[in-house]
Amino acid sequence: xxxxxxxxxxxxxxxxxxxxxxxxxxxxxxxxxxxxxxxxxxxxxxxxxxxxxxxxxxxxxxxxxxxxxxxxxxxxxxxxxxxxxxxxxxxxxxxxxxxxxxxxxxxxxxxxxxxxxxxxxxxxxxxxxxxxxxxxxxxxxxxxxxxxxxxxxxxxxxxxxxxxxxxxxxxxxxxxxxxxxxxxxxxxxxxxxxxxxxxxxxxxxxxxxxxxxxxxxxxxxxxxxxxxxxxxxxxxxxxxxxxxxxxxxxxxxxxxxxxxxxxxxxxxxxxxxxxxxxxxxxxxxxxxxxxxxxxxxxxxxxxxxxxxxxxxxxxxxxxxxxxxxxxxxxxxxxxxxxxxxxxxxxxxxxxxxxxxxxxxxxxxxxxxxxxxxxxxxxxxxxxxxxxxxxxxxxxxxxxxxxxxxxxxxxxxxxxxxxxxxxxxxxxxxxxxxxxxxxxxxxxxxxxxxxxxxxxxxxxxxxxxxxxxxxxxxxxxxxxxxxxxxxxxxxxxxxxxxxxxxxxxxxxxxxxxxxxxxxxxxxxxxxxxxxxxxxxxxxxxxxxxxxxxxxxxxxxxxxxxxxxxxxxxxxxxxxxxxxxxxxxxxxxxxxxxxxxxxxxxxxxxxxxxxxxxxxxxxxxxxxxxxxxxxxxxxxxxxxxxxxxxxxxxxxxxxxxxxxxxxxxxxxxxxxxxxxxxxxxxxxx
Numbered sequence: 001x002x003x004x005x006x007x008x009x010x011x012x013x014x015x016x017x018x019x020x021x022x023x024x025x026x027x028x029x030x031x032x033x034x035x036x037x038x039x040x041x042x043x044x045x046x047x048x049x050x051x052x053x054x055x056x057x058x059x060x061x062x063x064x065x066x067x068x069x070x071x072x073x074x075x076x077x078x079x080x081x082x083x084x085x086x087x088x089x090x091x092x093x094x095x096x097x098x099x100x101x102x103x104x105x106x107x108x109x110x111x112x113x114x115x116x117x118x119x120x121x122x123x124x125x126x127x128x129x130x131x132x133x134x135x136x137x138x139x140x141x142x143x144x145x146x147x148x149x150x151x152x153x154x155x156x157x158x159x160x161x162x163x164x165x166x167x168x169x170x171x172x173x174x175x176x177x178x179x180x181x182x183x184x185x186x187x188x189x190x191x192x193x194x195x196x197x198x199x200x201x202x203x204x205x206x207x208x209x210x211x212x213x214x215x216x217x218x219x220x221x222x223x224x225x226x227x228x229x230x231x232x233x234x235x236x237x238x239x240x241x242x243x244x245x246x247x248x249x250x251x252x253x254x255x256x257x258x259x260x261x262x263x264x265x266x267x268x269x270x271x272x273x274x275x276x277x278x279x280x281x282x283x284x285x286x287x288x289x290x291x292x293x294x295x296x297x298x299x300x301x302x303x304x305x306x307x308x309x310x311x312x313x314x315x316x317x318x319x320x321x322x323x324x325x326x327x328x329x330x331x332x333x334x335x336x337x338x339x340x341x342x343x344x345x346x347x348x349x350x351x352x353x354x355x356x357x358x359x360x361x362x363x364x365x366x367x368x369x370x371x372x373x374x375x376x377x378x379x380x381x382x383x384x385x386x387x388x389x390x391x392x393x394x395x396x397x398x399x400x401x402x403x404x405x406x407x408x409x410x411x412x413x414x415x416x417x418x419x420x421x422x423x424x425x426x427x428x429x430x431x432x433x434x435x436x437x438x439x440x441x442x443x444x445x446x447x448x449x450x451x452x453x454x455x456x457x458x459x460x461x462x463x464x465x466x467x468x469x470x471x472x473x474x475x476x477x478x479x480x481x482x483x484x485x486x487x488x489x490x491x492x493x494x495x496x497x498x499x500x501x502x503x504x505x506x507x508x509x510x511x512x513x514x515x516x517x518x519x520x521x522x523x524x525x526x527x528x529x530x531x532x533x534x535x536x537x538x539x540x541x542x543x544x545x546x547x548x549x550x551x552x553x554x555x556x557x558x559x560x561x562x563x564x565x566x567x568x569x570x571x572x573x574x575x576x577x578x579x580x581x582x583x584x585x586x587x588x589x590x591x592x593x594x595x596x597x598x599x600x601x602x603x604x605x606x607x608x609x610x611x612x613x614x615x616x617x618x619x620x621x622x623x624x625x626x627x628x629x630x631x632x633x634x635x636x637x638x639x640x641x642x643x644x645x646x647x648x649x650x651x652x653x654x655x656x657x658x659x660x661x662x663x664x665x666x667x668x669x670x671x672x673x674x675x676x677x678x679x680x681x682x683x
Contacts, residue, residue, distance in 0.1 A: 054312040061305035071392030075291035092270025100251040105204035109243035114194035118171040123226030126215040131156035134209040154477035157485020205260025209245035307372040352417025352594030355390030402589035405582040412575025420555035427583040431518035431547035432510040436534035451524035459486040472500035515563035518547030
């Protein structure tokens with residue numbers, strides 16, 4: 001009997017159900033408490049997610065206000081953008097301009113005669129392409145064309161191509177030209193007459209026309225057969241000019257202006273004119289003016305985004321009097337502390353400002369009783385119209401030099417707000433090389449090749465065009481063009497200017513860069529280069545003069561110069577970088593520097609939002625609490641399992657005992673019923 005384990009067999013009771021109910025009754029209060037804790041933590045994690053999203057949206061609204069360029073926009077409008085459209089930079093001169101477009105710029109285009117196909121062989125030899133101004137009269141009816149002269153553009157490189165059996169077809173020459181990427185494109189045009197090679201200067205303007213010289217392997221470089229069919233120069237104009245290189249011509253307020261491009265950037269300070277079509281005598285009005293609309297939109301977006309954040313904060317931490325309940329994050333130190341820091345920054349004076357606007361209240365932004373911001377648009381308009389730069393300084397980090405030749409570049413986290421005096425003791429200079437005496441304008445096989453090192457970069461062999469040059473300027477242009485066309489120098493963005501010093505009868509080669517790294521050195525020459533052209537090796541008596549970095553002080557302390565940039569390395573101005581754009585020395589005024597509101601707000605937000613920020617630390621703590629709750633659940637289930645086993649054991653023993661009692665009772669009843677007295681009583 002004692003070995004019976006099936007519950008209820010002895011007593012007839014549903015012991016399994018009874019035990020289950022008792023266990024559930026024991027578990028319920030503990031499980032309910034854990035459920036409440038888990039739900040509360042999950043709700044807090046979700047609420048922190050909402051708070052973090054609102055903070056991120058507010059931080060996004062700061063990004064544009066952080067950039068000084070957002071406050072420097074100037075607008076340009078055109079009365080007829082189909083003729084000329086316009087845009088303006090922050091330094092543009094304001095005004096209204098009457099513009100007439102008389103002629104559009106166009107590029108130079110040349111075409112060969114017909115070939116049987118793109119695979120037709122042209123010839124072999126050397127092609128030399130130069131850019132400059134071509135004086136050419138096209139043929140008219142029976143009058144042949146006349147090539148009258150060419151003036152090289154020294155700012156453009158010279159392209160030299162070797163044409164051999166691997167690329168001597170029409171298509172091979174096309175590919176060789178295009179692969180060189182030297183400012184000229186080549187295409188093949190097919191029609192019923194056959195295939196023609198068309199060459200087009202990549203840039204418009206009269207100074208960017210093409211001169212093509214040929215050294216034909218067939219021995220005749222001017223006839224109309226072999227590679228010389230591509231000649232277009234004074235000796236042979238075998239190509240057809242299909243489009244003349246032209247400058248654009250416009251009239252601005254009665255003054256005629258020419259330009260190599262249809263995008264004119266230097267006629268009006270800070271204004272770009274995009275010419276679309278030429279219509280003589282049609283006047284287009286272009287207006288250049290300050291526009292505050294974009295700035296107002298940014299500031300309005302800033303106020304709106306903060307108010308969204310404030311509303312989120314109020315819903316999470318405020319008290320609902322009607323419901324008599326506080327927000328899920330009410331009293332949370334992370335949220336309360338973060339919002340407190342943001343509101344504190346919004347109300348602070350901006351250190352280092354000298355204008356009329358030093359707080360947000362000065363431009364019409366005030367905090368209301370509910371914690372949101374209110375923007376007075378009329379006061380903002382007044383502030384922008386009175387002093388836009390002061391409004392910009394409220395938000396963005398900015399340096400304001402008093403000298404127009406000093407330009408603020410950047411700062412570091414070490415730069416403190418303040419006003420710093422600038423003094424220049426040495427202006428930046430460019431490295432240059434003075435050549436020897438120029439005794440000939442003839443370039444031949446004995447003086448046409450040299451190598452040069454500019455700013456530490458060594459060129460490949462530079463080969464001048466063999467010719468007798470008409471004057472020193474033409475030869476200087478050839479030297480400059482060849483140097484600037486070198487692939488090694490071009491790859492590093494290095495270029496030079498070459499001029500003729502008529503007082504000392506020498507060529508001067510000058511690097512376009514500034515500073516101590518700016519140097520010019522000739523490393524290899526031909527046998528007669530020094531005697532005829534004055535191009536000397538560095539070991540000769542006349543050597544290159546290296547450039548010098550700018551030197552001076554910022555805030556009374558010596559600063560470090562590199563090229564034209566002067567950077568403060570000590571004191572409160574540490575990290576302040578200025579560009580000294582001219583050669584003046586001595587006192588150069590002051591630079592007022594302020595950090596602005598946005599940088600401080602962003603620092604607070606970073607402390608809240610970054611991967612190791614306060615919100616991440618808070619939610620990590622809540623996640624750990626969830627893990628602890630899960631551990632508590634597991635312990636509860638283990639305890640309930642033990643409890644259930646104990647109950648089942650006790651009830652089974654009780655059930656077995658009841659079974660024994662029932663068996664004894666039944667036995668006794670049978671025995672009593674069998675006694676004689678029991679039978680007599682029945683009778």
